[in-house]
Amino acid sequence: MPKIKLDIVTVERPVLSEDVDYISAPGVDGVLGILPRHTPLMTALKEGELHYKKDGVEYDFAIGGGFVEVRPDRVIVLADSAERADEIDEQRAEAARQRAQQALQEKPRGDAEFARLEHALRRAEVRLKVARRKRGTGRVTGPDEAA
Numbered sequence: 001m002p003k004i005k006l007d008i009v010t011v012e013r014p015v016l017s018e019d020v021d022y023i024s025a026p027g028v029d030g031v032l033g034i035l036p037r038h039t040p041l042m043t044a045l046k047e048g049e050l051h052y053k054k055d056g057v058e059y060d061f062a063i064g065g066g067f068v069e070v071r072p073d074r075v076i077v078l079a080d081s082a083e084r085a086d087e088i089d090e091q092r093a094e095a096a097r098q099r100a101q102q103a104l105q106e107k108p109r110g111d112a113e114f115a116r117l118e119h120a121l122r123r124a125e126v127r128l129k130v131a132r133r134k135r136g137t138g139r140v141t142g143p144d145e146a147a
Contacts, residue, residue: 002036005074006052008061008082015061015082022053023075025068037072047122049130050077060085062130064123081123085134088127097124 003019023034026048045068050061064081100121104114 004034004036004038004072006077007075008050008077008079010066010079010082015079015084018052018054020052020054024049024051025075025077026050026063027068032068032070034070034075038070038075040071042067042069045077045079047119047126049126050082060130060134062088062123062127064126065119083127083130085130088131090128090131093124093127093131097121097128100124 001021003021004023005017006020006023007017008015021035023032025032025034026046028044028046031048032043045063045066047065048063050063052059062081062083062085063077063079066077066079066082068078069076100117104117104121
């Protein structure tokens with residue numbers, strides 16, 4: 001079966017570079033399913049879950065938005081943030097979610113602050129969902145755990 005190269009990069013670090021079978025990414029207009037030889041495209045990503053499958057094992061990441069470039073043989077994800085499920089501190093994510101909810105209830109000053117708080121809330125919720133899925137279903141979250 002043909003593979004497609006997946007590179008996930010953030011401003012802080014290269015996160016992943018693997019040959020994979022399938023990728024699912026949170027596009028702004030819906031979830032993108034990407035297989036080898038996909039039609040080229042470039043689109044924005046929203047906060048959400050990125051999954052990829054390699055040799056029958058599915059891996060999960062929390063993505064904080066960004067962009068994806070798809071070529072027939074390669075996918076490059078330029079993410080605002082990207083964390084493997086096992087990198088997520090569930091207590092910190094829950095605390096961030098609660099802080100964002102509280103701040104939203106206190107009537108943010110202006111549209112920019114409201115948008116920033118909504119983004120923080122969505123990001124915390126995605127991080128919690130990815131971390132809890134790994135814990136609840138035993139999904140593998142990185143190449144080192146597949147062995």
